[in-house]
Amino acid sequence: MRKNVKYILTVIVLALILTTVLLVGRFAGRIPMNAPGTVGNTAGNLNNAGLFCESDGIVYFSNPLDNASLYSMTPDEQEITKLGNSSVRNILAGGKYLYYFQAAASGEGGLGYLRTRSSFNRCLKSGKNITSMTTDVVVTGQLVDNYLYLLTAGDPTPVFFKLKIDQSDKVILAEYPINPACAEDGVIYYNGTQSNHYLYALDTANGDTVSEVWAGNIWYPYLIENYVYYLDVANDYRLCRYDYHQNVIEVLTEDRVDCFNVGGGYIYYQCNSSSAPALKMMRTDGSEAATVAQGNYTNINMTSRYVYFQEYGVENSLYHCPLGSSSYSTFGY
Numbered sequence: 001m002r003k004n005v006k007y008i009l010t011v012i013v014l015a016l017i018l019t020t021v022l023l024v025g026r027f028a029g030r031i032p033m034n035a036p037g038t039v040g041n042t043a044g045n046l047n048n049a050g051l052f053c054e055s056d057g058i059v060y061f062s063n064p065l066d067n068a069s070l071y072s073m074t075p076d077e078q079e080i081t082k083l084g085n086s087s088v089r090n091i092l093a094g095g096k097y098l099y100y101f102q103a104a105a106s107g108e109g110g111l112g113y114l115r116t117r118s119s120f121n122r123c124l125k126s127g128k129n130i131t132s133m134t135t136d137v138v139v140t141g142q143l144v145d146n147y148l149y150l151l152t153a154g155d156p157t158p159v160f161f162k163l164k165i166d167q168s169d170k171v172i173l174a175e176y177p178i179n180p181a182c183a184e185d186g187v188i189y190y191n192g193t194q195s196n197h198y199l200y201a202l203d204t205a206n207g208d209t210v211s212e213v214w215a216g217n218i219w220y221p222y223l224i225e226n227y228v229y230y231l232d233v234a235n236d237y238r239l240c241r242y243d244y245h246q247n248v249i250e251v252l253t254e255d256r257v258d259c260f261n262v263g264g265g266y267i268y269y270q271c272n273s274s275s276a277p278a279l280k281m282m283r284t285d286g287s288e289a290a291t292v293a294q295g296n297y298t299n300i301n302m303t304s305r306y307v308y309f310q311e312y313g314v315e316n317s318l319y320h321c322p323l324g325s326s327s328y329s330t331f332g333y
Contacts (some may be wrong), residue, residue, distance in 0.1 A: 059074065149173075
């Protein structure tokens with residue numbers, strides 16, 4: 001009798017242990033969903049290659065001084081830590097995870113050479129537990145709540161699709177370019193690329209329905225407060241802003257602009273000029289314009305404390321200046 005009881009108890013205990021292990025394994029592999037309103041990065045950063053991303057008091061960045069590897073630091077540039085070895089861009093953050101595009105390794109293979117392929121990855125904010133979400137070549141992407149909206153190079157045409165952060169529910173939304181960089185409150189705002197360059201809204205909370213917002217002729221829209229900042233395609237890509245509450249357009253500069261970023265009450269932009277190209281800054285209303293650096297610069301990224309940029313054509317360059325300042329220096333550590 002005692003043997004039977006002992007045997008039954010042993011079976012019960014083993015069954016409980018097995019059930020616990022299965023449940024722990026199941027939930028350990030589950031990706032927690034993000035809080036409503038989650039957006040992976042700013043439109044300004046993503047339209048400048050997404051090399052910097054600030055989240056929960058930490059700045060994650062692609063370090064051009066170390067083969068574009070993933071790093072982290074505090075907003076005041078302290079506690080600089082290397083998180084990975086692969087070259088990255090289009091960095092996004094949401095919950096306890098980072099998402100980024102990993103560029104394929106180039107050069108000849110050989111002893112000691114680790115060949116990597118391009119992929120869009122998810123990892124913990126520590127840089128650990130890397131998971132490849134897709135091996136498509138991602139041109140640009142954004143995180144909106146619990147979905148990645150990705151524009152890929154495609155073959156033979158570009159493909160725009162969404163993919164849930166747990167890698168489920170992949171849906172192709174368009175087979176032409178849609179730039180998802182500008183997102184707010186579950187809505188992606190983008191300029192048309194087919195028959196016009198109007199401003200459109202893709203409502204991610206309502207079946208990814210698309211509606212026309214404004215019949216402008218724009219590129220790189222960036223919504224901040226009551227304004228849409230954009231490049232005016234019809235007028236040599238000058239920088240303007242549109243007050244969509246008052247239905248008023250303001251011209252911020254007559255310069256032809258290659259790239260720009262907006263934050264903290266300031267705009268930084270690259271003036272395209274054959275005789276006097278320069279990185280410039282001004283207030284968001286176009287006032288207090290100043291030249292930051294003479295020459296050609298690109299990839300203007302912003303955090304809450306600094307503006308970062310690179311010299312055009314020099315991949316291992318990186319400069320920074322305090323946000324709101326026109327004084328810059330080489331980034332070093």
